[in-house]
Amino acid sequence: xxxxxxxxxxxxxxxxxxxxxxxxxxxxxxxxxxxxxxxxxxxxxxxxxxxxxxxxxxxxxxxxxxxxxxxxxxxxxxxxxxxxxxxxxxxxxxxxxxxxxxxxxxxxxxxxxxxxxxxxxxxxxxxxxxxxxxxxxxxxxxxxxxxxxxxxxxxxxxxxxxxxxxxxxxxxxxxxxxxxxxxxxxxxxxxxxxxxxxxxxxxxx
Amino acid sequence: xxxxxxxxxxxxxxxxxxxxxxxxxxxxxxxxxxxxxxxxxxxxxxxxxxxxxxxxxxxxxxxxxxxxxxxxxxxxxxxxxxxxxxxxxxxxxxxxxxxxxxxxxxxxxxxxxxxxxxxxxxxxxxxxxxxxxxxxxxxxxxxxxxxxxxxxxxxxxxxxxxxxxxxxxxxxxxxxxxxxxxxxxxxxxxxxxxxxxxxxxxxxx
Numbered sequence: 001x002x003x004x005x006x007x008x009x010x011x012x013x014x015x016x017x018x019x020x021x022x023x024x025x026x027x028x029x030x031x032x033x034x035x036x037x038x039x040x041x042x043x044x045x046x047x048x049x050x051x052x053x054x055x056x057x058x059x060x061x062x063x064x065x066x067x068x069x070x071x072x073x074x075x076x077x078x079x080x081x082x083x084x085x086x087x088x089x090x091x092x093x094x095x096x097x098x099x100x101x102x103x104x105x106x107x108x109x110x111x112x113x114x115x116x117x118x119x120x121x122x123x124x125x126x127x128x129x130x131x132x133x134x135x136x137x138x139x140x141x142x143x144x145x146x147x148x149x150x151x152x153x154x155x156x157x158x159x160x161x162x163x164x165x166x167x168x169x170x171x172x173x174x175x176x177x178x179x180x181x182x183x184x185x186x187x188x189x190x191x192x193x194x195x196x197x198x199x200x201x202x203x204x205x
Numbered sequence: 206x207x208x209x210x211x212x213x214x215x216x217x218x219x220x221x222x223x224x225x226x227x228x229x230x231x232x233x234x235x236x237x238x239x240x241x242x243x244x245x246x247x248x249x250x251x252x253x254x255x256x257x258x259x260x261x262x263x264x265x266x267x268x269x270x271x272x273x274x275x276x277x278x279x280x281x282x283x284x285x286x287x288x289x290x291x292x293x294x295x296x297x298x299x300x301x302x303x304x305x306x307x308x309x310x311x312x313x314x315x316x317x318x319x320x321x322x323x324x325x326x327x328x329x330x331x332x333x334x335x336x337x338x339x340x341x342x343x344x345x346x347x348x349x350x351x352x353x354x355x356x357x358x359x360x361x362x363x364x365x366x367x368x369x370x371x372x373x374x375x376x377x378x379x380x381x382x383x384x385x386x387x388x389x390x391x392x393x394x395x396x397x398x399x400x401x402x403x404x405x406x407x408x409x410x
Binding site: 005006012034040121148192194 | 206207208209210211214215216217236239240241242243245246315316317326331342343349353394395396398399
């Protein structure tokens, strides 16, 4: 099996948000598709290790902010590379609340979808949620950011490791998984979230 | 709800194929995402009215040919706009068989995935299949065709209806659904497959 073949699947980039037990949070995901009409339903896959995934299991509702071509790496970093268990990702961000009180982004966002979970499936690394779309509205209406364009245009090129410091491990910037060892194989994929070696950053001694 | 907001979700374009009861068939779909790692799993949504969907329910296996940027409208028309119940879509096409004997495309295809269904969910208009990836290989390795590029670059612009002939209805070119009436509302969506008004062609008296 050639893992690079799977990279040829096309995705968008989304900020997924929910509120449960008085706590609001959001994360970055690239896996959302419409799966049925009448009623309109979407499927999203969410990493089980993510706090947002825990919250959706409790709330049964979520919004999906469909990021547009103006998206900055700062926005991805804010929602995608830190955990809502440690920081408040909501405060100070360009967000509005929908009819259910859930947050969605008002900047760098072409449209948003508000949905209610009707079924879910635990797939080990991820949970797949099937949800009925309650509301959907255009925000900027601009071209959506594709995951391919995120990789080639938005994401900074990985920094070369500093030669004068010893590397003791590698951290997945997507989900926080730690690989122990100084050399990360080039074809390594995160066992937790499936992201490739260039989503890892070195941990120095 | 603004349906155009849902058009901002990003998709690829795929030829989905299987073999059951000695019959091989393929159709065009745009909904496939990786949903888990270890084992690698994908989810695809398939229109229940499609013959390929029936066959996958029997066989429990399928291939997904990930179409590339060189894809022609003829290829989409061949696999996407006629039914395998009426014609043999396999004969004479640039196809190879994988280790399970299933067909995948060798032209206009960046990569293919071969998978086994582990779960499914009937969502009314569509069935969502969750499948473990058994094999995946690069074919052309070129940039994948996105659904947005299919709409703007590959698909011909809809023909203006002939003024001298009376229209009695409209046929969805994707799934064959018939709308009775001379005027199709601009915001109409196919109740069967969810495709918009410009995927319908006039039926003349």
